[in-house]
Amino acid sequence: EVQLVESGGGLVQPGRSLRLSCAASGFTFDDYAMHWVRQPPGKGLEWVSGISWNSGNRGYADSVKGRFTISRDNAKNSLYLQMNSLRPEDTALYYCAKDKRGGNIGSPTFDYWGQGTLVTVSS
Amino acid sequence: DIQMTQSPSSLSASVGDRVTITCRASQSISRYLNWYQQKPGKAPKLLIYAASSLQSGVPSRFSGSGSGTDFTLTINSLQPEDFATYYCQQSYSTLFAFGPGTKVDFK
Numbered sequence: 001e002v003q004l005v006e007s008g009g010g011l012v013q014p015g016r017s018l019r020l021s022c023a024a025s026g027f028t029f030d031d032y033a034m035h036w037v038r039q040p041p042g043k044g045l046e047w048v049s050g051i052s053w054n055s056g057n058r059g060y061a062d063s064v065k066g067r068f069t070i071s072r073d074n075a076k077n078s079l080y081l082q083m084n085s086l087r088p089e090d091t092a093l094y095y096c097a098k099d100k101r102g103g104n105i106g107s108p109t110f111d112y113w114g115q116g117t118l119v120t121v122s123s
Numbered sequence: 124d125i126q127m128t129q130s131p132s133s134l135s136a137s138v139g140d141r142v143t144i145t146c147r148a149s150q151s152i153s154r155y156l157n158w159y160q161q162k163p164g165k166a167p168k169l170l171i172y173a174a175s176s177l178q179s180g181v182p183s184r185f186s187g188s189g190s191g192t193d194f195t196l197t198i199n200s201l202q203p204e205d206f207a208t209y210y211c212q213q214s215y216s217t218l219f220a221f222g223p224g225t226k227v228d229f230k
């Protein structure tokens with residue numbers, strides 16, 4: 001059974017940093033691209049970032065480019081999101097999602113999602 | 124950037140109804156269009172990928188169609204567990220935008 005478990009969320013002041021983690025199990029992690037998708041409270045979904053199977057290709061939404069860094073450790077079956085210079089508008093539930101299509105991030109289809117970890121940016 | 128719109132933003136329906144949700148892209152995305160269902164407090168669930176392919180385990184009352192800029196999600200014979208919010212998502216180009224969602228609630 002595929003499982004994705006996010007952690008690392010919490011309350012943080014504007015301008016500070018936070019690192020999210022996603023522990024994956026139940027599939028061959030290094031066969032698939034992985035993504036972060038966020039959802040502000042009561043609002044819709046926004047793709048944040050994606051990383052290819054071998055970390056060779058990474059993509060970011062314009063809203064987080066230059067502030068967030070996605071990474072993965074295939075030996076640990078783990079995905080990460082380093083979030084710097086956080087802003088109140090980054091407040092959201094952050095989901096880790098597996099790409100159905102394979103190892104590249106070019107045309108993502110999110111077939112498995114974690115339960116999300118809540119990030120609140122407020123003073 | 125490709126923008127996605129959905130209509131209606133919400134609808135009220137009864138069990139057994141046929142429900143149709145429309146998604147439109149601001150430019151052609153071929154068939155790079157996915158549909159998700161989200162229930163309150165839960166993660167989204169993939170229903171349809173590549174415009175019309177049914178994800179494994181999803182009931183056959185769900186179907187998708189369209190190509191280019193206009194797409195449709197149809198639910199035949201709405202069931203109680205189908206009351207949820209539905210999102211489309213383009214996977215054609217970077218930013219991979221989602222539509223704003225369509226909430227289906229009980230009439």
